Amino acid sequence: MNSLVDEIHFLFSGRGMPYEKVALMVASVITVFFTVFLGYNYARDVNVVVVDLDHSRYSQEMVEAINSSRHMKVSSVIYTPSDPQKFFYEDKAYAVICLPKDLERDVYSGQSVNIGLYCDYTNVALTADIQTAMNELAGTINAEAAEDKGESGGISISTRLLFNPSGSTSNAETEGFLFFFSSMFFTFATIGMVPRLKLEHKWEALMDHGSPFDLMVRILPYMGCLFTALLLGMAILRVWGDMVISGNMFLFMVLQFFYIWGVGMMSILFGWTAANPGVASSRMILFIPGGFILGGQAGPLIFIPEWVKILSHFFPLTWEFHFVRDIIMRGAGFSDIMQEIGAFFLYLAAIAIVFCLRFESVRRRYRAAVAEKEEAQESILP
DSSP states (O other): OHHHHHHHHHHTTTSSOOHHHHHHHHHHIIIIIHHHHTOOSSOOSEEEEEEESSOSHHHHHHHHHHHHSSSEEEEEEEOSOOOGGGGGGGGSOSEEEEEOTTHHHHHHTTOEEEEEEEEEOSSTTSSHHHHHHHHHHHHHHHHHHHHHTOOOSEEEEEEEEESOTTOOGGGTHHHHHHHHHHHHHHHHHHTTHHHHHHHTTOHHHHHHHOOHHHHHGGGHHHHHHHHHHHHHHHHHHHHTSOOOOOSOHHHHHHHHHHHHHHHHHHHHHHHTTOSSHHHHHGGGGGTSHHHHHHSSSSSOGGGSOHHHHHHGGGSHHHHHHHHIIIIIITOOOTTTTHHHHHHHHHHHHHHHHHHHHHHHHHHHHHHHHHHHHHHHHHHHOO
């Protein structure tokens, strides 16, 4: 009983992980927030691009039929031959439908027509509903034509899976876990930095003579470790597995430097007020797992509402998985995702500004407390 009482006292003392709060928070997040966030269980109004090479009345009716499907929304119609791959950058579209030339003539003459469907297969479950919807649309058109005119031939859907055609786990689950767990343990290593400096009695010197950059530079050793670990993990997946590397690896690794730096600053911010490094570690759950769940690696982004996609960019892993899909898997260059990279740097700038403001705010309070303490001591002296 003494052991039980002692452990209960420690649990609520604040010297370790506040598990009584964490347990309730995790249960609440899973049952309430994710019920709202993951509100869809099917592809709904997914952006698709139609390449209309026929440009006829029949092809326009086909575009309208595609757009009327509850699974698809035609974001744009292109009337010239185009590379379908470029439409997938920055998750602007998840499928490209190619209506061939002479579509109307071949349909009315009873010949067989193949409509091309190019699907983004960066996530295996990403476009399953779109493929089903297109096959159903083709089946409906063929059935109506056979009933009304008795025509032979008909429309068939030729599907091509891009970026990960074999559905390899090296490009999906394993790759996602590599960045998730690496970021998680990097956070464990850095989130208790401020509490540790206070326990080591180095915080006072930092407040007296330091700057926010003195804290930022402490991230560099951990950054080097994570940078090397990610390179090693990707090399293993490339050589031993069948990981796809379609884009510029140098561009990707440059962005990794800034990504790790941003995670490090956010980690320090979240652990700033913790009583000790152990308490700080429990706060990792506030900003790392959310990016894994809502970043498109654990499940398709098409299953979550649009406003959740916007809010998901608060989590740093969301940006990481965007770059993995666009650069590593889809082969996008700097100019192809310039808007995405620009938004990412604005995100980093916002974190850096909050970091510096927090440091200066704490320093002002520290100096005010020191001045007040000195005045109190002077008033005691004769």
